[in-house]
Amino acid sequence: CTMSTLLSFCGLKLPSKLLHRVSIPSLNQCYGACTPQNFSDYDSIKQDFRPAVPEHFNFATDILDVWTEREKNGSQLSNPALWWVTGEGEEIRWSFEELGFHSRKVANVLSGACDLQRGDRVMLILPRIPEWWLVNVACIRTGTVLIPGTSQLTAKDIKHRLETSKARCIITSDSLAPLVDSVSSDCLKAKVLVSQGSREGWLNFGELVRLSGSDGHVKVCTLQHCVSVLYFTEALYLPPENKVWVDGEMTTVVFVDRYWLDLTPTDVMWNNSDTGWAKSAWSSVFAPWIQGSCVFVHHMLRFDCKTVLETLAKFPITTFCSAPTVYRMLVQEDLTRYQFKSLQHCVSAGEPINPEVMETWRLHTGLDIYEGYGQTETVLICGSFKGMKIKQGSMGKPSAVYDVQIIDEDCNILPPGKEGDIALSCKPRRPHFLFSGYTDDPMKTAATLRGDFYLTGDRGIVDEDGYFWFVGRSDDVILSAGYHIGPFEVESALIEHPTVAESAVVSSPDPIRGEVVKAFVVLTDAYTSQDPEKLVAELQEHVKKVTAPYKYPRKIEFVEKLPKTISGKIRRTELRSQEWGKR
Template sequence: MGSRPILKNTSLFHFLFCFCLSCCLSVSFRYLLDLKSSDVIWSTSDTGWIKAALCAFFTPWLYGACVFVHRMSQFDTDIFLDTLSTYPITTLCSTPTVYRMLVQKDLKRYKFKKLQHCVTGGEPLNPEVLEQWKTQTGLDLHEAYGQTETGVICASGRGDKIKPGSMGKPVPPQDVQIIDENGHTLPPGKEGDIAVRLTSTRPFYLFSKYEDNPEKTAAVMRGNFYLTGDRGVMDSDGYFWFVGRADDVIITSGYRIGPFEVENALMEHPAVVETAVVSSPDPVRGEVVKAFVVLSAPFKSSYPEELILELQAHVKKSTAPYKYPRKVEFVQQLPKTPTGKIKRDLLRDREWGRT
């Protein structure tokens, strides 16, 4: 299903469907989770995500690890942190939004005696959050990137060098590339579509089609590649960097702007607890960058006009003058899925009058 409210209904062709799928997909998660029989893993993913099936069931089952389950009626940071420090949890798997909420607390008050490995995925992880988590807990945050259709395709595994803001490197046997509109691979540093090569190295657990939807299946294929629907860049070391969903990229006055870069810049400012950047209609430029911002407590009494100018100036300085949010709206909270993933599509639809 994924994080959207519509079943993807993907089809995977292989014998002994459930067992083979679990075993093979768990190989890719083995690289990320590095579980042992002595580990206790807590995954907070909703059961509609493939990450829940693999982090909280198949992978621990395959490697003999223990699964910790705690159902909260609603997310509470204090209960979460008390739980993490009380029980012998060695591996934590949660969304970037959860980690963003946790680093707002004084984590040094808590002793995570058993916690050794922290994993995140489902949406991009802001470098600022990674650094705050590392500073307060002494633990690295390992990011993974994947989909229901593919399993994990990129990750920063345990022992890997972590580049803040990067999704890591391709997970064997995945052959991940950045390609152009003609299906040609692009060199390091060039933005394009994130795609998985289908020939020679295609993992047999990669989905084969969307059931009863040949048009959608055809739309995600380009030559010998499966299109993830995301835009990104690969650096000279082979690390992949997320730019945005193909339909999230903002085109204003001829410039292409990835919302994640703007969000990262805003998160550097002490006034910002959370933010989501989307396109907003503009009569002159077609569309412009708009930022929805949740303010930290010390800044809630600030003059909004002055703070908006300050945030805009900060983004100009951190990125480029044309990337700053021309519209800024302060909100009490951002719309999220039950597991804390920000619903940017809902914010975008509201801006464009589609809801």
């Protein structure tokens, strides 16, 4: 983008996100000023949305640095760019200028001490600390490819990601450094430790930044098809050990920020998703900062309802984004004890949210929860947008960037009220915002397409008013509290236990998490009778040690045999239907 185009952006409302080989609408094609938008005229807004695609774009230099210039020119940005707090009262507030200063020094570290070139891959596994945001921006500045990961990864997970991605650098904390050392890849050029201490074989992040000298950094020219971020995702059609990684780049999704998050430079946004998930990039980096909004972060290593409510009451947070699981837990607290004087807008994504939760939240806060539905591969597909009538239980109407349909197995578009596959039209023109495919896995990529449509892997219904309703997953992947969990990995962990002969893992309804992992377990002949509850706890702890802790089965049922097909495949569908009462 040219500088004149970027300067014209400064008064515009514009979101952005890292995703998978998609395109960037031209900044001067965005509509409206940075003020809250009304979505009451859905049809005309959707019809008029026509973003263009520039050849070059770099989020750090073309967006963040422009906000820095506005600060220097006296524009009234009343809030910091990043506002980080801890439960112990520690705070860090960075303006856009300070964010730019620190991120350029980190960019010099990546290019200098770490000897990384444009296109090299950087694995980043950190909790919610300021360094996570600095590395995000620094990778964009240098053209290196970011690979975020959750701090709950096991040694096995880290090894798989390093070997698959061929990462040249890993940046993590002292808590995970021992796991990295136990599985280190030959591809790694540098291991960087974000810690006050030191570790043999590791570079110290703080020391490198202090020694980096000038904050000057040469701008990297980024083409629209340059890879910017890679996300590992649970396999929908393959066993979890064949997890795939997806390639991505910058994209600007004007519709999301303008009509769903509804952000302006006066807003303070708190999105509490894990730093390893794509939602953190979407709502904790790109969407707020492209609007000049403040990104609010609470360190909070362990989720605590009272901490969340106290934070919403204490700080001037205007926009709150969280998974339905969090809202389900919050409404079980005594909300009458808190006053949210600044809170204006609440959104939810990651899984369907219960109408009862929405009503309870509205009753006690006076605020609706605006639901959003999307994927790492797509960003937002449907949503309840500001100004639109909310139908509790519905995921709203399609984003302007997609033609969303409910189709049958023959790609026929189904009428309202008929259940089918939720699909996105890909022909005659593939949407700019849709990922191009799973890296090095053409078969899995092909499996996402049916005729002229991209399959989301979900089932749904559209009503007469054009609102979409989620029915469930069309595959075996379990969506629990925003985490996608493949059954095969849990089954593989269970079978390692000496008492387990066979198991089948499916989703099971849960009032808090929406759905949880349930394991049907067949015990070995060698099993000696013991207290069933004790064995359940033993198996749960075993799974936590073998794989990421959040994947353990919260429910276990012992059975004599599992339902199978003639060819011997486990019929998880039958067990899942049994759990959800659909027999």
